[in-house]
Amino acid sequence: MDSAAIYEKLTPVFRDVLDDDALELTPALTAKDVDEWDSLTHVRLILSVEKALGIHFATAELAQFENVGQLADMIADKLGDA
Amino acid sequence: MIPGLGPIAPSGIAFLALMSGLVLLAWSPRRDLFMQALALTGAVMAISWLGPRDLLAMLAFQIVPFIVVRRMWGNKQAAAGQTAVVVIALQIVLFLIFKRYAWFDVLGSISLPVSIIGISYILFRQIHLLIEAPYLGHLPFSAGRYMAFTLSPWTLIAGPIQRYDGFCKGLAEIGRPANDKLLAALHRTVTGLIKAFVLAPVLLPSADIGLLGHPSSNWLDFIIVLYSYPAYLYLNFSGYVDVVIGVARTCGFKTLPENFNHPYLARNVRDFWTCWHMSFGIWVRHYVFTPLSTALIRRAPAQLAGVMMAVTVMVTFYLVGVWHGTTLNFVAFGLMQGAGVVISAFFEQILRRFLGRQGLQALDKNKLFHGASIFITLNFTCLSFLLLENQPADLARAFQAFFIP
Known part of the structure; x- marks a missing residue:
């Protein structure tokens, strides 16, 4: 799955969890940029992304991404390995 | 030695x-x-x-x-x-x-x-x-x-x-910083020394709730005791952090993370823990809260996701309390903070349901609501800090004197 396809999959998930239909995902987007993105919604985001893409994140992986771009890279790695 | x-x-x-x-x-x-x-x-x-x-x-x-x-x-x-x-x-x-x-x-x-x-x-x-x-x-x-x-x-x-x-x-990146960066680093170090070793000690003696046992104690005394310890704690801890970050930056070591971001202006308890001892909060989120909550929610029926989240919050803050100190006072502090996080999340969810996302955002921008949120969070925090260093008997005596007619 290429980067554009990953963003296409991620966008509705982020919009649904963060309750913002106008949210545009960019690689630099972080939790600091979205009021609703706190520790609690972060967990919902992780679980929703896992479900939407059929993948599973390890604790070490979850601790390493700081923005959407790093999340997308991690997903590309995981889908590439699959 | x-x-x-x-x-x-x-x-x-x-x-x-x-x-x-x-x-x-x-x-x-x-x-x-x-x-x-x-x-x-x-x-x-x-x-x-x-x-x-x-x-x-x-x-x-x-x-x-x-x-x-x-x-x-x-x-x-x-x-x-x-x-x-x-x-x-x-x-x-x-x-x-x-x-x-x-x-x-x-x-x-x-x-x-x-x-x-x-x-x-x-x-x-x-x-x-x-x-x-x-x-x-x-x-x-x-x-x-x-x-x-x-x-x-x-x-x-x-x-x-x-x-x-x-x-x-x-x-x-170790090396001599540029002059302006060097001045900023030294400024930070000296500020930290003043906060931790000049200002903070002044506030500590009045932070003892046992002082309120005197018959002549009044509400002004209560307010001084209530705010003294949080002020001491912030000045002492953030002062130490200023010293180490200042020294590290003087050496050109620029990557030590910040630990405080105006924590007493937090709008709710969740917000407080993103502004107070921030590096600890991030560590707890990465290695305790997120793994535990994802593990529990994955295994529980979908309708129990909210309950699992609340359980995780309480377990996480129990551990936060235990980490802060070795007595049961710290466990009580952790559980009180955990309850604060759960209640604030629940309250926000109710507001969102009734007002919608845009309505909630508009409410957040309302100066009166914003100020009231800060005031309530600050006082909740100060009350929970009373649990840290005071004996349960002194706490009970003070609350009986001031809150029970």
Whole structure:
């Protein structure tokens, strides 16, 4: 799955969890940029992304991404390995 | 302990001498030795504090994680392996023993007191390495780096808790800062010294709730006691952090994370924990809250997701309380904060349901609502801080006097 396809999959998930239909995902987007993105919604985001893409994140992986771009890279790695 | 030299503290001349040595080395052509000097400085500080038995305990606490991390370094096949889990469990048991919790005082019963300064900050770094070692293979790792990472002076004094990648980046940038950056770093250090050693001690004597037992105590006394300890705690802790960040930046080490961001202006308890002891909050989120909540929610029926989240919050804040101190007061503090997080999340969910996203945003921008949120959060925080250093009997007496007619 290429980067554009990953963003296409991620966008509705982020919009649904963060309750913002106008949210545009960019690689630099972080939790600091979205009021609703706190520790609690972060967990919902992780679980929703896992479900939407059929993948599973390890604790070490979850601790390493700081923005959407790093999340997308991690997903590309995981889908590439699959 | 070093004969003729007491424990090295940031307010003393020995600390100033050690930090000056680090700065001079960082500015010299031999700055390549800075990492070794960092580990050595931490070791000297530890030796000044600890007896031979404590140092042996510290050595035992350091060796096993190093060996396991070394073996897993860059090896993704080792990710999520049982070895790391076993070693983390072992380190936590050792931590509980050495920290001498009132309810886990194994050493007290055999009269073998052991103390290790900064042990919790060392443990946080060890757990970070044990979990992430398979993914950090692009970074250098050696016994020297491990010692410098886990024993640096800022680890032993007040944090902040740093990731290993940030530590390596900081080491790579060591050198004399530009003049404006140098002035800012020295300014930060002096500000920290004034906060921690001039202003904070002034507030401590009036933070004792036992003072309210006097028959002539009135509401003004209550307010002074209520706000004194939080003010002391902030000035003392953030002052220490200012000192270590200032010294590190004077050496050109720019990657120590910030620990405070106007915490007493937080709008709710969740917001407070993103502004207070931030490096600790991030660590807890990465290694306790997120793994525990995702594990519980994955296994529970979908309709129980909210309950699982609330359970995770309470367990996480129970651990936060236990980490902050060894008595039951700290457990009560943790549970009160956890309850605050759950209630604030629940309240926000109700508001969102009735007002919608845009309505909630508009409410947040309302100055009266914003001010009331800060006021309520501040006072909730101050009340919970009363639990930390006061005896339950004194707390009960004060609340009976002021809140029960």
